[in-house]
Amino acid sequence: MTFMRSFKTLALGGLVSAAIALPSMAADVTIRLAHLNPADPFASHSGAMTSVFKSLVETASGGDIEVLLFPDGQLGKDNEVIQQVRDGIVQSTISSAGGVAQHYPLVGVFDIPFAFPNIAATDRVMDLSSNFGKKFAGGLEKETGLKVLGLLDSGGFFAFTNSKRPITSVEDMKGLRIRTMTLPTHQAMVNSLGGQATPLPWAEVYTALQTGVADGQMNPIPVIAFAKFDEVQKYLSITNHVITPYVWTMNQDFYNGLSAEHKEIVDWAAKVAVNAGRGMSRVIEASAKGLPKLAEKMEINAIPAAEMQKFAEAAQPAVRKLIEEKYGAEGIEMLDAMLAEIKG
Template sequence: MNFIRRTLLAAACVASLAPALAQAQDIKPRLIRFGYGLNEQSNQGRAAKVFADEVAKRSGGKMKVRAIGAAALGPDTQMQQALIGGAQEMMVGSTATLVGITKEMALWDTPFLFNNVKEADAVLDGPIGRKVMDKLEEKGLVGLVYWENGFRNLTNSKRPVAKMEDLNGVKLRVMQNNVYLDSFKLLGANAVPLPFSELFSALETNTVDGQENPYNTILSSKFYEVQKYLSITNHVYSPWIVTVSKKWWDGLSKDEQKVLRDAAIASRDFERKDTREEAAKALADLKAKGMQINELPPAEAARMRDKLTRVNASIGTTVGMDLWNETQAELAKLRGG
């Protein structure tokens, strides 16, 4: 008798506790507009969907992410302003377009900063990546995680680029960022800053001859339809960053913020894996689509690298020498130096 009573009591306790626990989570119905620049079929689009699913799952369906791609909410720079003003909740975009807001982001524009994705993950997810991300807060943005855009490579419609001089007179679209502008001017190209959303039509109408982006983007944005030559330069590793409007974020409960942080980490882990799998196959896909692909001879790659070290000095000044030196020291450590 005693045993049965105790069992019933325990069962009743558990039953009354379960809803109490769910309610203990301070989560309100929320609609989150999450903007991005690439199309739904891209690695960015796939990861945005994973983020939306993770937020729904972790909030018991109360927080709803509406992922809006193809720059339908505007190019990166416009969305950043919407986040700062509180008119949009979230976005993912290039760190390069944030440099005008937070100069420390220029660190990630350093040509040849990372030798491989292992180094990129270690620095971006470590204290240096965190420090740079936290700088956004004084400007009205909260950074959650870095996604992988990837190592950037050069395409154009004029000729294969096998040496620096081949860039002479090539009208090359670059991101809206001085490091990119200076880098490609130094290499001899006629660099033109343009938002990504205008890039396909600029290539199609020959307003520009070329551009540079990771294989994944060349594939998902169908640049192969309007670009003949792909030169493997891997000149810089480009991250994306998931950001939140600080105005909006500050009004969320701790539980709601945790849902977004955890979902962002899950989306990052999915995104990097997915991006790397796609990148590993992309070159063959691009070849099959008719692109002519060439590698730079090592001596030419070294010449470009040397030329670009001039940009490094100005990046150091822009981001601050302390941050620059800390990054170099961290990389030396990672490389076993």
């Protein structure tokens, strides 16, 4: 580690230490768990997950384990918090694919457009119990040294929003500056459709849409709703073009240092919490908090099947080519393993 990196790590550690509350003296173990989204368990899937995890762990351990929650990106940008977990400053985080990509780029294999036919297939494949889930988690753990506690979708299939016009065809994408996560695969996807990919970290998205730095963005319906993008976007086009993962990680040394009983509690609670997160995403999508709420301010349209096929034909080859060029044989192997799992 260079002196500059050491200095930055120490400085960051000091800032984070100042931001987090001191653990209770009654607990033998403290887990600091961070995520990007609102704390309200009825507003976001990671809010639901962390609330359930905290309740189950603290109750099952009889108070021996305390879980401190840091929602709303309190501890920094997604990729920064992952680094804090790797460095042992924070014990655990639930992260978007954009943050994960800067530590494990092969998360980009999820970004083949229109690969998942429905949410049931997503739940089956994007899970630690599937063959692909085990392969993906194993690769991430080997590359980063992190323990993977959970794998699930980021809130549902993505839709496009923008402030310029409804998107009803590929031609409507031309020239639109679409905010993407810092994922090369997402950038390739948007550019292949004629848009201008504008990669930005999550914390900057609302302001970018408000000021016109970006014309639009793409996210699942629950994310668009809790982020209040209906305040700064006029059009929502349902494309269901991609679905990305959220990855729940923990510092491996911290996990290894837990007693066998505490490991069992953490593993069990994380599994239940992931299921709660999946369920909450579906509840938000189907309730007045989802599309009905957005429809109060936004013009919503669904893209016809014939046009969706044109989207797929334009975007799929571009993303597969990028994965092959950027990640080589390892990337294609991971991608093909995912596609095989989807087919069952």
